[in-house]
Amino acid sequence: MTFNGIRALELLKLGTRLANACFRKGQEEAIRHVVEGAGRLLLVQKTGWGKSFVYFIAAKLLRERAMGPALLISPLLALMRNQIAAAERMGVRAETINSDNRERWSDVASAIERDTVDILLISPERLANEQFRSEVLAGIARRLALLVIDEAHCISDWGHDFRPHYRLLERIVRTLPVNVRLLATTATANDRVMDDLQKVLGPELHVSRGDLNRPSLVLQTMRLPSQAQRLAWIAAQVPALAGHGIIYTLTVRDAVQVADWLKSRGLNVEPYTGETGDSRPMLEQALLDNRVKALVATTALGMGFDKPDLAFVIHYQAPGSVVAYYQQVGRAGRALDAAYGILLSGEEDIDITDYFIDTAFPTESEVSDVLDALETVPEGLSIPELMARINLSRGRIQKTIDLLSLESPSPIARQESKWQLTASDLSPAFWERARRLTDLRRFEQRQMQDYVNLRCGHMEFLVRALDGDPGPIRPPALPPLPTTADPVLVREAVAFLRRTSLPIQPRRQWPAGGIPEYNLTGRIPPEFQSQPGRALCVWGDAGWGGLVRDGKYRDRCFSDELVRACAELVAEWSPRPAPEWVTCVPSLRHTELVPDFSRRLAAAIGLPFHAALRRTEARPQQKNMANSIQQASNVVGSLAISAQRPPVGPVLLVDDMVDSKWTLTVAAWCLRSHGVEEVFPLALALTGKRE
Amino acid sequence: MNNILSSNTQAILLLTAPLIVSKGQEPADVLTMGQYKQLAGFLRRQDRQAGDLLTLQAQELLDECEHLIAPERLRRLLDRGFLLSQAVERWTARSIWVVSSSDDEYPRRLKQQLKDDAPPILYGCGDAGILDTGGLAVVGSRHVDDALLAYTEHIGWLAGAAGCTLVSGGARGVDQAAMRGAIEAGGKVVGVLADSMERAVLNREHRALLMRRQLVVVSPYDPAAGFNVGHAMQRNKLIYALADAGLVVSSDFEKGGTWAGAVEQLDKLHLVPVYVRATGDVGDGIESLRRKGALPWPNPETPEALAEALVPEARPENPGSRKPVKMLWDLADQ
Known part of the structure; x- marks a missing residue:
């Protein structure tokens, strides 16, 4: 197929909306390579270089020659809105199918059927979904002309960013005939990753590699152990910085908290996380248009977000690897002479990245639990059936199933909705890989700490870690920022951390499959549900977490400070209709801890206390029950109304810790089925392990 | 067993196999055994093999096959490359292997006994x-x-x-x-x-x-x-x-x-x-x-x-x- 350079440039001008646009070094060659079918191509170019123009223009040129459509596989699709808009200007009909646009799926599927889609963008997880493959992908699979693999470093075990579903992609690439064009792109590939990619993508692979250095970035690192110190630092520094930027956190909770804090200080910021939902495009646009000072974001704001004049990227916590860090900080200063990349490192960083490392693979006992359960049932088991049989969370069961099913040969396969054992055992290579990757993640974590400790030479360190050539180093174009926090602001941040309360959303459904002994299935009738509740803190957090832990495990009594904090929380919350009395979740293990606290709280807010609920039998601790079915079964039937009939007015239902919410759900169900008007749960702490 | 297929096997699958990955999948107009035999014979006489149909220069070769099978039909079948990779994935996940008559692993006995009439593709599971x-x-x-x-x-x-x-x-x-x-x-x-x-x-x-x-x-x-x-x-x-x-x-x-x-x-x-x-x-x-x-x-x-x-x-x-x-x-x- 011959390449039409004039047409390609015309498309670029439409896409960029620049009448005098011209290709960057390497772009036109890459498009030509793909269109002419000259073999597989790997593009290693930093973010913002314009990789998307390569595949959109190539896809368009192929379509103009009556070839089949293209498929792009990328881990973070929601972030491709800007690119899709550029594609549309070039007349490329780009469609995506992801968890955020479920309502459009059938339209997209029929557009594929009508052959009016030029490029379909999906995630690797979507590709693994059997229903998607049979209902949507089949329409494109029989004449796919071009496969684009974005973030191709994920194919390599040595990539910093392990995504299990790229193993599937690796196998698909290995079996893909050479007459399907293949373009792989990544911003980061060290030598080891490149070796792997060569192996998977084939010896004929052509590589186009650009420069990694970002000379405009002024990088700085500092350790500020407590969250309050970092909150104070950001509140002091961000208003003084020129331009607009991103503040990255490791968790959704931190993003929301940092944003709330900065807003309380009068800063115009918004949180942006995987849970932000529909307002994500609006928030991206607000940052693009400089209508917010910053977005406080998790990595959900990542690949594909392109703001050339982004003036700063601040990390509230250190990510798990320098490659991940380079990708995030590399969003700043693309079209500026100077921009800040500041990394704050706190005491919880290692705990958080440890958690990601430790939970990345199922344990040997999780794997044997799942395989043993499947062994006993020749017809196979669905996920809810597995949950009823094994005491693992849905998430852990799903993760175990996902990773096992991505093995090749796989020890399990799905036939309709049930998982069955196949004629292959799990290969020891599975565990070797898990160990090797865990070791690699540990190495990356240490390397990140080395970066945090640097006094100078930050960019050089990053480029070398990526096996790039640092080239000539320029002196920083901006002065360094202060490395300490203002003590007055730190005190205010502590007070802020203690002011935050967290919502407890009521459960509305009995667990999948129901609880047959009590004939409870499906939806919990609204008249038996609780109202939304509140929790004072997160177990072990920087605000009240420490005091709650001391009360529960050291003093065996919750302090008066916590009573006052909860009383203030209730006053601020002011649930309606206002509670007329207080009760609590009883325990046979610590009979006085929660009732004592609840009585003192009732007194503090001027309401009567009634012990309306009692335990009918001792059960294993709820925190040892790992999934909904186990938790709900464990608590149903163990709670009952005490002999004395409860008052019928609205009640505040107190417990110390909330995990799965099943205890609160069942307690509310008991109370309401005895005529209590409304139930408002209040807990001291949320524990992390929630489904 | 990892089902890394030779380009010949890929081409034979593309030409003759229905590559079923979902219920109700639209059937492809695959070559009949007779048509495949004729095509294979023709390629052999040209000193070519099935895998050559997948290369950059395949267009000319497809045109040369016109007297046997319409090049457009061959192209439609060969364009199913991504579908092939999906099908192979589905088989591999179930520990199913696939061999073609061009593979060394193809059972010798079938070739000896059935010669050109040996099925071009064989699926299996086990030793x-x-x-x-x-x-x-x-x-x-x-x-x-x-x-x-x-x-x-x-x-x-x-x-x-x-x-x-x-x-x-x-x-x-x-x-x-x-x-x-x-x-x-x-x-x-x-x-x-x-x-x-x-x-x-x-x-x-x-x-x-x-x-x-x-x-x-x-x-x-x-x-x-x-x-x-x-x-x-x-x-x-x-x-x-x-x-x-x-x-x-x-x-x-x-x-x-x-x-x-x-x-x-x-x-x-x-x-x-x-x-x-x-x-x-x-x-x-x-x-x-x-x-x-x-x-x-x-x-x-x-x-x-x-x-x-x-x-x-x-x-x-x-x-x-x-x-x-x-x-x-x-x-x-x-």
């Missing part, structure tokens, strides 16, 4: 090494009485105990009885399936045998393909071709797959000696097969006697020539 061990093929009806099942199971047991592979179709009735006997004796078994391999390999009893390398299942039909009378009849050819001798335990007269398969051997293919049961009430089917030249089963009573009966020198030559005749089997009607 492919068993496929080249020959053995005794046992075929018969699905619906037979308990006495006949016991008789068949005993023959399977003798074969197993004699270290002689048992080849069968895996259907209910005679097939499964023979396989049960052989397994019981610790012998090796080949199941030549006509449909639903995908389900068969997940079956719990099969799974244990597949993993112990006692059983291999094979089929020339897509693992997701459902039951089809034509396929069930035609796979008999493979059962005979994989064995050193065949035994028909029971057969309808002038109907059914067992009958058609045995008659095809006796009248046309002559791949292996065909025995028929020679004790008890054998019925019209068996009687007629005798008249067509089937040999009476000598009813060996010990494993040693059975092994001896199957030694080529010891057995009488089947009448007729051994020239292969055009195959009936057509992959296109899947």
Whole structure:
């Protein structure tokens, strides 16, 4: 197929909306390579270089020659809105199918059927979904002309960013005939990753590699152990910085908290996380248009977000690897002479990245639990059936199933909705890989700490870690920022951390499959549900977490400070209709801890206390029950109304810790089925392990 | 087994296999066995191979094939590359392997016996090494009485105990009885399936045998393909071709797959000696097969006697020539 350079440039001008646009070094060659079918191509170019123009223009040129459509596989699709808009200007009909646009799926599927889609963008997880493959992908699979693999470093075990579903992609690439064009792109590939990619993508692979250095970035690192110190630092520094930027956190909770804090200080910021939902495009646009000072974001704001004049990227916590860090900080200063990349490192960083490392693979006992359960049932088991049989969370069961099913040969396969054992055992290579990757993640974590400790030479360190050539180093174009926090602001941040309360959303459904002994299935009738509740803190957090832990495990009594904090929380919350009395979740293990606290709280807010609920039998601790079915079964039937009939007015239902919410759900169900008007749960702490 | 396919195998799959990855998938206009044979022959004469159809220069080659098959149709089939990778993934996930007649791993016996008429693609699960061990093929009806099942199971047991592979179709009735006997004796078994391999390999009893390398299942039909009378009849050819001798335990007269398969051997293919049961009430089917030249089963009573009966020198030559005749089997009607 011959390449039409004039047409390609015309498309670029439409896409960029620049009448005098011209290709960057390497772009036109890459498009030509793909269109002419000259073999597989790997593009290693930093973010913002314009990789998307390569595949959109190539896809368009192929379509103009009556070839089949293209498929792009990328881990973070929601972030491709800007690119899709550029594609549309070039007349490329780009469609995506992801968890955020479920309502459009059938339209997209029929557009594929009508052959009016030029490029379909999906995630690797979507590709693994059997229903998607049979209902949507089949329409494109029989004449796919071009496969684009974005973030191709994920194919390599040595990539910093392990995504299990790229193993599937690796196998698909290995079996893909050479007459399907293949373009792989990544911003980061060290030598080891490149070796792997060569192996998977084939010896004929052509590589186009650009420069990694970002000379405009002024990088700085500092350790500020407590969250309050970092909150104070950001509140002091961000208003003084020129331009607009991103503040990255490791968790959704931190993003929301940092944003709330900065807003309380009068800063115009918004949180942006995987849970932000529909307002994500609006928030991206607000940052693009400089209508917010910053977005406080998790990595959900990542690949594909392109703001050339982004003036700063601040990390509230250190990510798990320098490659991940380079990708995030590399969003700043693309079209500026100077921009800040500041990394704050706190005491919880290692705990958080440890958690990601430790939970990345199922344990040997999780794997044997799942395989043993499947062994006993020749017809196979669905996920809810597995949950009823094994005491693992849905998430852990799903993760175990996902990773096992991505093995090749796989020890399990799905036939309709049930998982069955196949004629292959799990290969020891599975565990070797898990160990090797865990070791690699540990190495990356240490390397990140080395970066945090640097006094100078930050960019050089990053480029070398990526096996790039640092080239000539320029002196920083901006002065360094202060490395300490203002003590007055730190005190205010502590007070802020203690002011935050967290919502407890009521459960509305009995667990999948129901609880047959009590004939409870499906939806919990609204008249038996609780109202939304509140929790004072997160177990072990920087605000009240420490005091709650001391009360529960050291003093065996919750302090008066916590009573006052909860009383203030209730006053601020002011649930309606206002509670007329207080009760609590009883325990046979610590009979006085929660009732004592609840009585003192009732007194503090001027309401009567009634012990309306009692335990009918001792059960294993709820925190040892790992999934909904186990938790709900464990608590149903163990709670009952005490002999004395409860008052019928609205009640505040107190417990110390909330995990799965099943205890609160069942307690509310008991109370309401005895005529209590409304139930408002209040807990001291949320524990992390929630489904 | 990782199903890394050669470009030849990829091309043969693209041209001839339905590549079923979902229910209700629109069927592709794949080449019939006859068309594929012509194409393969043409390529061979040009000193080319199927894999060359996938390269950059394929366009010219496709145009040269025009006198056989419309280049547009070939291109449509070859454009299914991504679908192929999806199908291979589905097979691999179920521990199913695939080989083409261009692969070294393709069972030698099938190529020797069937020559150009060997199915271009073979799917399987389990130890492919068993496929080249020959053995005794046992075929018969699905619906037979308990006495006949016991008789068949005993023959399977003798074969197993004699270290002689048992080849069968895996259907209910005679097939499964023979396989049960052989397994019981610790012998090796080949199941030549006509449909639903995908389900068969997940079956719990099969799974244990597949993993112990006692059983291999094979089929020339897509693992997701459902039951089809034509396929069930035609796979008999493979059962005979994989064995050193065949035994028909029971057969309808002038109907059914067992009958058609045995008659095809006796009248046309002559791949292996065909025995028929020679004790008890054998019925019209068996009687007629005798008249067509089937040999009476000598009813060996010990494993040693059975092994001896199957030694080529010891057995009488089947009448007729051994020239292969055009195959009936057509992959296109899947």
